Amino acid sequence: METAGVSRCAVRGMFFDFLDDPWKHAGKEHEAARFLRDGLLVVENGRISDFGLFEEVSPRHPGLEVVSLPGRLLLPGFIDGHVHFPQLRVMGAYGRHLLDWLQQRVFPEERKYGDRDYADKAAGLFFDALLAAGTTTCQAFTTSHPVATEAFFEEATRRNMRVITGLTGMDRFAPEASCVGSDDFYRESRRLIGRYHRKGRNLYAITPRFAVGCTDAMLDYSRRLKAEFPDCWVNTHISENPAEVRVARELFPDCQDYTAVYERYGLLGPKCTAGHGIWLSDDELRRFSKAGAAVAFCPLSNFFLGSGSFRLGRAMDPEHPVSVVLGSDIGGGNALTLLRVMEEAYKVGMCNATLLDGSLDPRAMDLAEAERNKFSPYRAYYLSTLGGARALCLDDLLGNFEPGKEADFVALDWRAGQAAMAWRQSLAVRDATGPRTVDEAAELLFGVMAMGDDRNVDETWIAGKRAYKKAATAA
Amino acid sequence: METAGVSRCAVRGMFFDFLDDPWKHAGKEHEAARFLRDGLLVVENGRISDFGLFEEVSPRHPGLEVVSLPGRLLLPGFIDGHVHFPQLRVMGAYGRHLLDWLQQRVFPEERKYGDRDYADKAAGLFFDALLAAGTTTCQAFTTSHPVATEAFFEEATRRNMRVITGLTGMDRFAPEASCVGSDDFYRESRRLIGRYHRKGRNLYAITPRFAVGCTDAMLDYSRRLKAEFPDCWVNTHISENPAEVRVARELFPDCQDYTAVYERYGLLGPKCTAGHGIWLSDDELRRFSKAGAAVAFCPLSNFFLGSGSFRLGRAMDPEHPVSVVLGSDIGGGNALTLLRVMEEAYKVGMCNATLLDGSLDPRAMDLAEAERNKFSPYRAYYLSTLGGARALCLDDLLGNFEPGKEADFVALDWRAGQAAMAWRQSLAVRDATGPRTVDEAAELLFGVMAMGDDRNVDETWIAGKRAYKKAATAA
Numbered sequence: 001m002e003t004a005g006v007s008r009c010a011v012r013g014m015f016f017d018f019l020d021d022p023w024k025h026a027g028k029e030h031e032a033a034r035f036l037r038d039g040l041l042v043v044e045n046g047r048i049s050d051f052g053l054f055e056e057v058s059p060r061h062p063g064l065e066v067v068s069l070p071g072r073l074l075l076p077g078f079i080d081g082h083v084h085f086p087q088l089r090v091m092g093a094y095g096r097h098l099l100d101w102l103q104q105r106v107f108p109e110e111r112k113y114g115d116r117d118y119a120d121k122a123a124g125l126f127f128d129a130l131l132a133a134g135t136t137t138c139q140a141f142t143t144s145h146p147v148a149t150e151a152f153f154e155e156a157t158r159r160n161m162r163v164i165t166g167l168t169g170m171d172r173f174a175p176e177a178s179c180v181g182s183d184d185f186y187r188e189s190r191r192l193i194g195r196y197h198r199k200g201r202n203l204y205a206i207t208p209r210f211a212v213g214c215t216d217a218m219l220d221y222s223r224r225l226k227a228e229f230p231d232c233w234v235n236t237h238i239s240e241n242p243a244e245v246r247v248a249r250e251l252f253p254d255c256q257d258y259t260a261v262y263e264r265y266g267l268l269g270p271k272c273t274a275g276h277g278i279w280l281s282d283d284e285l286r287r288f289s290k291a292g293a294a295v296a297f298c299p300l301s302n303f304f305l306g307s308g309s310f311r312l313g314r315a316m317d318p319e320h321p322v323s324v325v326l327g328s329d330i331g332g333g334n335a336l337t338l339l340r341v342m343e344e345a346y347k348v349g350m351c352n353a354t355l356l357d358g359s360l361d362p363r364a365m366d367l368a369e370a371e372r373n374k375f376s377p378y379r380a381y382y383l384s385t386l387g388g389a390r391a392l393c394l395d396d397l398l399g400n401f402e403p404g405k406e407a408d409f410v411a412l413d414w415r416a417g418q419a420a421m422a423w424r425q426s427l428a429v430r431d432a433t434g435p436r437t438v439d440e441a442a443e444l445l446f447g448v449m450a451m452g453d454d455r456n457v458d459e460t461w462i463a464g465k466r467a468y469k470k471a472a473t474a475a
Numbered sequence: 476m477e478t479a480g481v482s483r484c485a486v487r488g489m490f491f492d493f494l495d496d497p498w499k500h501a502g503k504e505h506e507a508a509r510f511l512r513d514g515l516l517v518v519e520n521g522r523i524s525d526f527g528l529f530e531e532v533s534p535r536h537p538g539l540e541v542v543s544l545p546g547r548l549l550l551p552g553f554i555d556g557h558v559h560f561p562q563l564r565v566m567g568a569y570g571r572h573l574l575d576w577l578q579q580r581v582f583p584e585e586r587k588y589g590d591r592d593y594a595d596k597a598a599g600l601f602f603d604a605l606l607a608a609g610t611t612t613c614q615a616f617t618t619s620h621p622v623a624t625e626a627f628f629e630e631a632t633r634r635n636m637r638v639i640t641g642l643t644g645m646d647r648f649a650p651e652a653s654c655v656g657s658d659d660f661y662r663e664s665r666r667l668i669g670r671y672h673r674k675g676r677n678l679y680a681i682t683p684r685f686a687v688g689c690t691d692a693m694l695d696y697s698r699r700l701k702a703e704f705p706d707c708w709v710n711t712h713i714s715e716n717p718a719e720v721r722v723a724r725e726l727f728p729d730c731q732d733y734t735a736v737y738e739r740y741g742l743l744g745p746k747c748t749a750g751h752g753i754w755l756s757d758d759e760l761r762r763f764s765k766a767g768a769a770v771a772f773c774p775l776s777n778f779f780l781g782s783g784s785f786r787l788g789r790a791m792d793p794e795h796p797v798s799v800v801l802g803s804d805i806g807g808g809n810a811l812t813l814l815r816v817m818e819e820a821y822k823v824g825m826c827n828a829t830l831l832d833g834s835l836d837p838r839a840m841d842l843a844e845a846e847r848n849k850f851s852p853y854r855a856y857y858l859s860t861l862g863g864a865r866a867l868c869l870d871d872l873l874g875n876f877e878p879g880k881e882a883d884f885v886a887l888d889w890r891a892g893q894a895a896m897a898w899r900q901s902l903a904v905r906d907a908t909g910p911r912t913v914d915e916a917a918e919l920l921f922g923v924m925a926m927g928d929d930r931n932v933d934e935t936w937i938a939g940k941r942a943y944k945k946a947a948t949a950a
Contacts, residue, residue, distance in 0.1 A: 088895050088898065088899075089895070089898050089899055089901075089902050090899070090902065091895055091899050091925070091926055092899060092921070092922050092925030092926040093925075094851070094852070094918070094921045094925070095849065095851070097825070097828070097829060097832070109902075125894075125895065125898055128894060129893070129894035129895045132893075132894040133893075133894070241829070241834075242829065242834035242835045243832070243834040246834065303819075303822035303825065303826060304821070304822055304825065304925070305825060306822070306824075306825025306826045306827075306828055306829040307826075307829065308826065308829060309826075330895075334818065334925050334926050335893060335926065336893060336894070336895065337893070343809065344778075346779070347778035347779055347781070349781075350572070350778070350779065350780060350781025351778060351781045351782075351783065351784075352781075353572070353781055354572060354716070354717065354781040354782065354783060357572075357718070359716075359717035359718040359721065360717045374570065376569070376570070377569070418604070418607075418608075418810060418811060418812070418928070418929050419600075419603060419604035419607040419608070419811070419929065420563050420564070420566055420600065420604045420805075420811065423563065423564050423600055424563075424564055424565070424566050424567060426564075427564050427565065427584075443569070446567070446569045447567050450566070450567030450568075450569070450779070450809050451566055451567040451809050451810065453893070453928060454893050454894065455930075471948045472948070473946045473947070473948055
């Protein structure tokens with residue numbers, strides 16, 4: 001329906017979202033969630049204008065055409081807080097730990113993104129893959145070539161997607177063709193901020209790649225950029241791999257630890273995200289908490305590269321909580337959908353919990369931290385939606401179905417996927433029409449994250465428009 | 476072609492299999508593999524009668540009808556060494572470590588298999604799921620109800636699949652309805668051995684579930700059964716979780732360790748497989764090696780239940796090599812296809828290797844063991860085929876395309892799966908018609924295990940007949 005330039009639509013179905021952080025409701029996590037078995041979402045010009053039970057909302061919008069999506073769970077679109085646009089093609093590359101893998105597999109591929117045609121083609125494939133994965137917003141790394149950042153923003157603009165990215169700054173550790181001089185980084189970042197930041201749904205992140213790849217000059221320019229453009233985001237990496245941590249310490253001998261490098265350059269604060277943080281000390285996690293900076297937890301990548309297990313329960317310490325967002329970390333990660341990221345995060349949490357239950361080492365026992373590692377469906381889907389939005393300081397725009405927010409969402413088919421999925425789910429919820437309670441919905445959603453993959457993403461909607469529909473399987 | 480009761484067929488395509496153990500060819504692992512870009516497999520009455528290059532084999536079989544499978548890699552069928560038939564429906568069950576998970580999630584489901592109708596229905600779904608996963612042979616646990624074992628063998632017989640299973644013995648630790656008395660276990664095992672072992676392609680495993688669930692009487696009956704039927708297999712669990720190890724030690728105070736329990740009852744030897752073995756000591760691994768017993772490595776389950784990381788590189792110590800077979804361990808595992816098992820095994824190996832590279836703890840450095848943890852595509856697909864067959868003492872029947880063996884195989888589509896798969900694979904192998912060398916084939920196969928899933932299983936053939944074909948996706 002179009003009235004005087006206003007585009008309106010409404011979607012009816014089963015909605016599941018969050019109003020609070022489930023870690024604050026241990027033992028009764030459903031109190032953080034909202035489940036409407038028969039809900040109606042009204043969208044005006046891409047934003048949610050009304051939301052609630054169908055029977056209550058519907059009478060307020062007579063004559064409005066309604067799209068029904070029965071047999072699906074409708075969730076806010078997934079937010080991927082850490083992904084490398086130019087690594088899509090080197091997903092699942094064999095055999096090396098972080099520093100070697102970058103040199104052997106990643107940098108040769110990233111170099112191709114200096115070619116605008118290649119970057120444009122890749123951007124089309126990347127956004128197609130994001131939508132098929134159920135991801136509606138991402139914070140992405142590009143390469144050290146400005147054209148790669150341009151290609152990314154322009155493809156995102158064509159699709160009207162809320163994204164965060166920026167020119168990736170690296171001026172050492174890689175071959176020259178993969179680097180950018182710090183002066184050029186500063187100048188081009190300023191230009192790109194002016195051209196893209198807050199234009200449409202684009203947001204800019206000042207992006208020094210990581211301390212190992214950045215000289216003092218590069219980090220100092222990053223500091224200047226953040227001071228000049230405080231509304232911009234900051235995106236980087238930290239403490240992914242023990243060897244990387246050691247190299248970072250050697251390169252910055254005056255800094256007491258890895259976090260101190262980013263602190264020195266004024267980068268650690270709200271709107272700053274550092275990927276991984278596996279080997280952060282307790283002291284560093286407390287400083288992240290105090291600064292309001294976020295860690296992107298990328299379990300698929302952390303296992304695939306053998307980097308280690310992020311201490312989720314420690315980060316969620318209520319005394320010093322660290323903001324956490326999930327990341328696929330393509331191409332270190334080996335799947336793009338957050339459903340697979342949630343699966344692996346669950347496994348990390350379970351392994352962490354075993355180490356903390358005292359059965360192996362009584363000194364390591366911490367049952368409260370063990371509990372905080374348990375990646376329930378509430379905690380998992382919270383981090384994938386509202387929690388991720390909060391960590392990225394996007395929760396005024398995204399993360400749940402509150403009116404005023406942007407209408408990005410996914411329709412999950414809880415029966416799709418591997419052969420046994422439908423039978424498994426029929427044990428969780430016997431009513432063929434779907435879950436009746438929030439706990440039943442959460443049980444189905446756990447099945448989707450535990451056994452599922454992108455096949456469970458049936459539709460992805462951007463700003464109130466269907467942007468992806470899964471291909472049907474022939475009978 | 477049928478001549479005098481002989482059924483013959485031939486399949487033309489790209490074949491990839493193993494003639495040796497790639498761990499014995501470190502640095503030149505391709506020497507253990509065989510790749511025929513244009514091969515011909517000739518099958519007579521379900522067994523391979525001829526195999527080699529098309530141009531060499533074809534003239535020996537004039538007039539034989541040939542099925543061509545272009546654009547696919549044909550591998551021996553996957554062998555799943557550890558899977559629980561009655562846990563298919565509780566795959567991906569939330570939230571508990573081993574001992575609680577068994578009580579809360581598994582035993583209530585397994586109890587249903589005392590009903591033959593339920594077991595029959597489940598067996599149909601289970602074998603459908605196996606075939607869709609590319610698994611042609613499994614060694615499975617059933618329940619403590621003889622009818623569940625009967626349902627399993629009879630469904631396997633209908634599908635003419637090579638399987639190993641047996642009545643699962645457990646007489647403590649579970650509710651009575653999930654248990655079987657040791658006298659009944661002995662009597663029913665004897666009956667089932669007589670009825671099914673070596674009938675068609677069925678093989679019987681004497682199956683005491685695990686030390687925690689078995690009294691001395693149950694284990695003593697298992698010993699007697701193995702003595703009376705030395706041709707039978709033995710299937711059990713060991714050292715999955717630290718709490719379980721502690722309970723086992725308490726229940727068998729006279730045994731120096733968990734392995735000593737099975738040694739005491741004469742069960743540790745060739746044709747014996749114990750699932751998991753994560754917490755086996757070096758001494759226990761050496762005794763496994765000396766006895767010729769196998770460990771089933773089930774990484775999906777080990778992470779899903781938070782049990783820990785199997786020390787693959789230690790098990791592969793050339794001085795004391797332990798036979799290893801991969802297992803999905805449904806429902807502890809959260810996917811049935813060995814492709815996903817291989818992916819997770821790769822991750823376990825990468826994480827193990829980081830702990831062994833000295834970057835975290837110099838005392839833990841062991842670069843040779845770190846290297847043996849690297850789960851290359853050669854090692855991965857070897858363990859899924861010939862290596863698994865060897866560990867289960869089935870290599871006279873299965874595991875590669877040598878004439879005389881049974882003609883079970885899978886046709887893998889290396890481009891199927893998540894959105895970016897085809898583009899990723901095009902980087903590995905630029906020739907659209909497929910790989911030209913064994914290393915190119917291995918690179919594609921690595922992509923399939925790293926990014927793939929059951930979608931990459933395009934067809935599954937049992938004894939020379941197509942038993943599964945993936946549904947096409949509508950354009």
